[in-house]
Amino acid sequence: MVKNALQAQLLKAGLVDNKKAKKLSKQAQHESRTGQSQEAEIKAKIAQDQQQKLQKDQSLNQEKQRILDEKALQAAIIQMISQHKIKDFDGDINYQFIDDKKIKKVYINQQVYNALVSGSLVIAKDHDSYAYLPKALAERIEQKMTGFILVDNSQKNTEITAEDDPYAAYVIPDDLMW
Known part of the structure; x- marks a missing residue:
């Protein structure tokens, strides 16, 4: 007490x-x-x-x-990803990318495939699936928080090869099909 x-x-x-x-x-x-x-x-x-x-x-x-x-x-x-993702992407062309140290394969149409390879579209994580977003939106998302954008080929397209590289004339295309 x-x-x-x-x-x-x-x-x-x-x-x-x-x-x-x-x-x-x-x-x-x-x-x-x-x-x-x-x-x-x-x-x-x-x-x-x-x-x-x-x-x-x-x-x-x-x-x-x-x-x-x-x-x-x-x-x-x-919410931004779900509002701006491309909804019509189903096709028969497979595209492979790396997500969390695992190779993932998605089937997309030719138009989306070409946009992904050229870098105008990116692949982002959308809950348990993937979303295809325009590059401008992906840049805004990446500025706010990293970890959502999985594939961004625009950086690969802007790489400049070294002048002393003997294989500079032999560019390997990203859309090479076997």
Whole structure:
């Protein structure tokens, strides 16, 4: 049971627990018997504990807010992907790409295939499937958050071969079929 109002306030504020409150009451009894007073030290310790608790709470709140902002950004990107993806892509031409260290194969039509090879379309992750997006949208998504764009052939098309490369004249096409 709490013996004075200060201990009750400390318990209510969550700065001390029952064990600490008993210790403080024993210290107070000891001080009253011996005539020593450490109230200033106790108040300074309480203020320091309160400041530490406030800092800890602020850091936890900042972390929670960062996580919420990240989730909101992911949801916005997923919504952008679902709104702007190309819906008519079914065909009989297979296109292979790497997703999470695994080779994936999709069947697409010739128009989408040509756009993927030229770099005007990209492949993005859409939940458990893949979406075909225009390059401009993919750049906006990549600026906001990385990890959604899987295949972007526009960077391969802009690579310049070295002048001293003996095989520079022999370009291997990306759309080579076996």
